[in-house]
Amino acid sequence: MRETRPRASLPVIVITLTLLLGHAARGEDPALESEILRARVEQIRDDPSFSILGAEFAAKRLIADLYARRGFTRVWTAPSSSDALLRAIRDSAADGLDPEDYLLGALVTAQRAAQAPAASAQVQIDCDLLLTEALIRLLYHVSFGKVDPKSLDPSWNFTRRIHESDSAARVQQLIDSGELYARIELAKPQHAMYRGLKAELARHRALAQAGAWPTVSAGPTLEPGASDPRVRELRSRLAATGDLAAIPPIDELVYDEVLVASVEAFQARHGLDVDGRVGRATLEALNAPVGERIEKILVNLERGRWLLHELDPTFVVVNVAGFQVYYLRDREVVWSARAVVGQQYRATPIFRSTMTYLVFNPTWTVPPGILEHDILPEQRRDRSTLARKQLEVIDASGRTVPASAIDWSSATARSFPYLLRQRPGPENAMGRVKFMFPNAHSVYLRDTPSRDLFERSRRAASSGCIRIENPLELAALLLEGQSGWDRAAIERAIESGATRTVTLARPVPVLLAYWTAWVDRNGVLQLRPDIYGSDAKVAKALRAEFRFRRRTR
Numbered sequence: 001m002r003e004t005r006p007r008a009s010l011p012v013i014v015i016t017l018t019l020l021l022g023h024a025a026r027g028e029d030p031a032l033e034s035e036i037l038r039a040r041v042e043q044i045r046d047d048p049s050f051s052i053l054g055a056e057f058a059a060k061r062l063i064a065d066l067y068a069r070r071g072f073t074r075v076w077t078a079p080s081s082s083d084a085l086l087r088a089i090r091d092s093a094a095d096g097l098d099p100e101d102y103l104l105g106a107l108v109t110a111q112r113a114a115q116a117p118a119a120s121a122q123v124q125i126d127c128d129l130l131l132t133e134a135l136i137r138l139l140y141h142v143s144f145g146k147v148d149p150k151s152l153d154p155s156w157n158f159t160r161r162i163h164e165s166d167s168a169a170r171v172q173q174l175i176d177s178g179e180l181y182a183r184i185e186l187a188k189p190q191h192a193m194y195r196g197l198k199a200e201l202a203r204h205r206a207l208a209q210a211g212a213w214p215t216v217s218a219g220p221t222l223e224p225g226a227s228d229p230r231v232r233e234l235r236s237r238l239a240a241t242g243d244l245a246a247i248p249p250i251d252e253l254v255y256d257e258v259l260v261a262s263v264e265a266f267q268a269r270h271g272l273d274v275d276g277r278v279g280r281a282t283l284e285a286l287n288a289p290v291g292e293r294i295e296k297i298l299v300n301l302e303r304g305r306w307l308l309h310e311l312d313p314t315f316v317v318v319n320v321a322g323f324q325v326y327y328l329r330d331r332e333v334v335w336s337a338r339a340v341v342g343q344q345y346r347a348t349p350i351f352r353s354t355m356t357y358l359v360f361n362p363t364w365t366v367p368p369g370i371l372e373h374d375i376l377p378e379q380r381r382d383r384s385t386l387a388r389k390q391l392e393v394i395d396a397s398g399r400t401v402p403a404s405a406i407d408w409s410s411a412t413a414r415s416f417p418y419l420l421r422q423r424p425g426p427e428n429a430m431g432r433v434k435f436m437f438p439n440a441h442s443v444y445l446r447d448t449p450s451r452d453l454f455e456r457s458r459r460a461a462s463s464g465c466i467r468i469e470n471p472l473e474l475a476a477l478l479l480e481g482q483s484g485w486d487r488a489a490i491e492r493a494i495e496s497g498a499t500r501t502v503t504l505a506r507p508v509p510v511l512l513a514y515w516t517a518w519v520d521r522n523g524v525l526q527l528r529p530d531i532y533g534s535d536a537k538v539a540k541a542l543r544a545e546f547r548f549r550r551r552t553r
Helices: 010-025 030-046 060-069 079-095 104-114 121-144 164-176 180-187 192-210 230-240 257-269 280-286 290-307 368-381 451-455 471-478 487-496 535-542
Strands: 315-319 324-329 332-342 352-360 391-394 419-422 433-436 460-462 466-468 500-513 517-519 525-527
Touching: 030 060, 030 121, 060 121, 060 164, 079 104, 079 121, 079 180, 079 192, 104 121, 121 164, 121 180, 121 290, 164 180, 192 290, 192 517, 230 257, 230 280, 257 280, 257 525, 290 500, 290 517, 290 535, 324 471, 332 451, 332 460, 332 471, 352 471, 352 487, 433 471, 471 487
Parallel strands: 315 500
Antiparallel strands: 315 324, 324 332, 332 466, 352 433, 352 500, 391 419, 517 525
16 A cells, blocks of 8 residues: 655644755755755645735646656746746737736746846745746636636536646646647637637727727718718728728718718628618717727637637537527538527527437427416417417327316416427427427527518527528538438428428537627628627626636536
8 A cells, every 4th residue: 555645734834944945045955956846835735825926826736746746846947938938928918818817927027036146946946836837827718718607607518628637747748848839829729710809809909009999979860872070980980990991982071882881881790780871779889989899809709718629520500699500511601590599588598419300390389488478478368379379288198178178367387287289380489390409498499480580680589499590401401411301302391291300310519609709701800789798797707816617627
């Protein structure tokens, strides 16, 4: 049996360290450096209030493991490695992170002291420990994000594991690699959207620094063809952010066709009604402070660190805030469509799952929430509601019960012993097809008979499920290559009117995400309203002090 070394008490560690430092400072025995480092590591591990130059240690266990494996010798022996880390820490600001989360100020002070000709063992050891703590913090954030999304959203299940068993070896290999800066860069999301958001962050910060963010004065709606002194302000605002081409106008006070086209493009990338009219909503978007735009980009860069690692090559993704659904195959978007998502008080949850089957001509069973808030109150007011909505009452044995046999005045969702089910048909709430992926929220993608909703610019109108435009196109893509299910077979199944469940030969991951800023395939920054009030929560958490998550992800 291996002998376990007893852990020294904190006062003993402090006294021992004081004595060792006294010997080392006098240069009596350079070999004592290892013992000094051991005592320092034990102090980090055991003293919750311990700090060096005001910097506290979060990676206590990992630091203890790393230095113990090395026999308590210093890690940062090559100046190029520490220089590379400092460069990476400074450059983390370009990712929307705070270099002080990685002890930049303390490191600069410690490194300057450690590089002095007469630097003591204590000074050199403290600098070494700070460098290690800073690297672990930085790697953690670029790989997993600073904010714990689970703390903001209990339904979050986009889990990624930290492999703690070999973390110390990985950190050591990274430091010894001779290419530390490049390795840290590779730990960041490599997705084009993340790179695009970084570029937009730099651009907006430059605009803010230069004061190049003009506003447009309030006033009546600017109509195409109008002549108005505010048109000059509108030109200046759109030119500053690159929304207006540098074409000299014939009359800078006239709202001409070139300017109208620029406003329409601006409206499109802000998720506004594209009508070329500068009314209240468009004016509000034009006059949003540059700091507000920067914060939105920062928040979505953080979402990128949560989501844009290790993506499957083929998956369906819904951008809930963008009211859009995409199907990617081999990492390329092969299909997209407009989507209708949950209202603010019935928000579509953000999670991931796997789509395993489709249902053509589905029935619809009224879920508990809609039963409580919609159907039962309507039926109490108007006893023809169920008949009008073509809803059948089904008992526990699967038999149909006449609606007239139920006392609706006393019926509640909690005590209601029946199911309400809508038969397939053109008026069925599910439409012609639904796409099923198991989840605790009873949320899925589906068709809808309410086609007019897709014409709205803001499409938060459902009870949580995602209604999609052109769903049969998605069905055909998902069933492509599956025996017996070409587009003609899908059409025949729909026309039959019979409910038909089709298991996917290749299950497909489904990601329900929330992006209020992203860069599209054309490199254009897209911005959307924060319909569920999530951005402010993420922004607040980004401003908080560094801490590791309670659980590994």
